[in-house]
Structure formats: structure tokens, C-alpha cells
Amino acid sequence: MRPKYDVIGSNYAALRRPDARIAAAIEDALGLARTILNVGAGAGSYEPTGRSLVAVEPSLAMIRKRGPAAAKAIRARAEALPFEDKRFDAAMAVLTVHHWADKQAGLSEMRRVTSGRIVLLTFDPSCRPWLTDYLPGLAALDDAQMPALADYERWLGPVRITPLLVPHDCSDGFLYAYWRRPEAYLDPYIRSGSSSFWAIGDAEAGLQQLRRDLETGQWARRYADLLTLDAYDAGYRLVVAD
Numbered sequence: 001m002r003p004k005y006d007v008i009g010s011n012y013a014a015l016r017r018p019d020a021r022i023a024a025a026i027e028d029a030l031g032l033a034r035t036i037l038n039v040g041a042g043a044g045s046y047e048p049t050g051r052s053l054v055a056v057e058p059s060l061a062m063i064r065k066r067g068p069a070a071a072k073a074i075r076a077r078a079e080a081l082p083f084e085d086k087r088f089d090a091a092m093a094v095l096t097v098h099h100w101a102d103k104q105a106g107l108s109e110m111r112r113v114t115s116g117r118i119v120l121l122t123f124d125p126s127c128r129p130w131l132t133d134y135l136p137g138l139a140a141l142d143d144a145q146m147p148a149l150a151d152y153e154r155w156l157g158p159v160r161i162t163p164l165l166v167p168h169d170c171s172d173g174f175l176y177a178y179w180r181r182p183e184a185y186l187d188p189y190i191r192s193g194s195s196s197f198w199a200i201g202d203a204e205a206g207l208q209q210l211r212r213d214l215e216t217g218q219w220a221r222r223y224a225d226l227l228t229l230d231a232y233d234a235g236y237r238l239v240v241a242d
Contacts, residue, residue, distance in 0.1 A: 015173040015193030018045045022121075022172065025164060026092065029119045029240050033090030039078045039110055040096025044070040045172065046121075054088070056081060078106030086115040094121045095174055098145040099195070107155045111241075118156060120239040121164065124149050127235025129176045130223055131185065134210045137200035138175070145199075149237065156241040164238045165231035176234035180226055182219055186211055 027048045030036060038047055041055035043065040055073040057063050063073045076082050078093070079102050091114040100106040110118055125146035132139040153159050168180040173193040178184035186207060191197040213219040226232065 015190065016043070016045060017171045017173075019167065019170045019172045021167055022046065022164065022170070023048075025238060026094065026119060026121060029117070029238055030090050030092065031117055033088075033116055035087075035089045037081075037083070037088040037091040037110070037113060038071070039081070039091060039093040039106070040099065041066075041071075041073060042094075042096070043067075044073075046092070046094050047071055054083075077101075078109060081109045081113050083113045085112055087113045089115060090117045090119065092119045095123070097122055097147060103147055103151070104155050107152075111156060116242070118241040120152070120241075122146070122152075122237055122239055124235045124237050127233075129179060129234045130226070131176060131179075134206040135200065135203050136206075137203065138196055141196055141199055149239075152239050152241070158241070160240045160242075162238050162240075163233045164236040166234045166236060167231050168229065176236070179232045179234055180229070182210065182223075183214060186214075 023046050026046050030048060034051055036048065036051055036053045038044075038053060038055045041047065041057045042059075042062045044055065044067065047053055047055065047070065053071040055066070055071050056076045056078070057073050058075060058077045060075060063075060066073055074082065078096075078100050091110045093110065097103055097106065097120060107118075123142065123146050125142040125148060128139055149161055152161070166177055166179060170177040173190060175194045175196050178190070184190045197203060210219065213222070220227065
């Protein structure tokens with residue numbers, strides 16, 4: 001089967017520019033590891049520099065978007081990593097586990113090839129950011145494809161899970177990044193940077209309601225508390241397994 005991002009990744013590099021604050025949190029979680037594996041690496045977002053890093057990505061289209069300074073990328077899937085046991089000091093996977101066909105197998109493979117820490121940026125499907133009020137299909141999709149947080153401990157052993165707050169001006173256009181910039185969701189170009197909009201299909205009714213609420217001021221009244229925040233818990237979680 002053709003990898004999803006061979007089809008939908010056309011605007012990914014432009015819209016999914018790493019945010020420095022999120023990058024710092026991921027790099028801190030990786031600790032002192034010198035050799036790192038990035039699984040589901042895409043165009044190379046959040047790969048730390050100054051370390052030995054190997055990227056794994058199934059989509060050839062995404063590999064082609066990696067810059068000339070990016071780490072070497074191998075075309076492979078998480079469920080069948082082409083490395084010997086304990087090859088890396090640490091491994092990372094950023095907003096990708098939910099795309100894997102067999103999530104447990106992929107995480108087991110990460111554990112097999114890693115001698116130390118595994119760092120995952122993922123999403124808690126029990127969370128309901130405001131966008132799901134307009135597009136309930138997003139909540140249904142999260143329920144269907146996102147592992148429950150309890151699954152990570154079941155598959156990896158003891159884990160530390162901490163909220164990763166999203167800055168109001170986040171440069172990385174993942175799904176719920178525009179929580180304080182609601183008008184962004186009305187732009188089809190912006191939406192093209194998130195696989196979820198491709199997956200839920202027709203979102204027009206919900207987007208038209210959002211447009212009306214922005215025009216009338218209803219959105220600002222309903223979510224007034226958000227407008228006072230510089231960062232927001234949209235449901236993203238940093239999962240670290242030692």
C-alpha cells in the first residue's frame with residue numbers, strides 16, 4: 001500500500017516548520033544520548049543536531065523533502081526496523097505513532113533496537129480541543145487512531161507522561177496548533193498540512209459554522225478564556241520510556 005504521505009505530503013515541509021520551544025523539550029527528553037533513531041521521521045522535524053542520528057521513513061515523498069543537511073533517511077516501517085538489537089542509545093517518534101499499522105509492533109521494534117530512552121510526542125485521545133466542537137469527526141478520528149495513554153506503559157513498560165503545551169504562535173502547523181488563531185482553519189492551504197483533514201473527508205458544514213461564529217463574535221465569546229493564554233494544553237503529550 002502506498003504510504004499516506006506520498007499522497008498528502010505536498011505542503012508538509014512549508015507548513016510543518018519545527019517550533020523551537022517544542023524542539024527544546026524533545027531534545028531535553030533525549031538526555032545525553034549520542035546515537036539516536038528517528039522513526040516516522042518525515043522531513044526531519046525535531047531531529048537534534050550535533051549527534052549521530054539515523055532516520056526511518058516509509059514515504060519516499062517525505063524523504064525527498066528532507067534538506068541537504070538532514071540526517072540520512074532509510075526507507076522502512078516502524079514495524080520492521082532494519083537494525084541490530086540495541087543499536088541506538090535513544091529513539092524518538094514525533095506525532096507519528098497513530099499512523100502505524102501495528103502500533104504495538106512498532107514500539108516493540110523501537111525498544112529492541114534501543115538500549116536507552118525512547119521519546120514519543122503523541123496525543124491523548126481523551127482530550128477534546130475546541131475544534132472538535134465544530135468538527136466532531138476529528139474526535140472520532142482521534143479515538144480510532146490514537147493509542148490511549150495507558151497503552152504506552154503496557155507496550156513499553158514504565159513511562160513518564162507530561163503535557164506539552166502548544167504556544168499561541170506555534171510555527172509547526174499540526175492539527176490543534178492554531179488554537180488561538182481560529183481563522184487559520186478556514187484556509188484550505190493551512191488544512192493541507194494536517195493528515196486529519198484528509199482523513200475525515202467533508203468538513204464543510206463545521207467550517208461554515210466556524211466562519212459564522214467568527215464573523216458574529218460568537219467564537220470569541222465562547223472561548224474567551226483561550227484569548228488570555230500564551231500556551232494551551234491541546235492534548236499533546238511527551239511520553240518517555242527509560
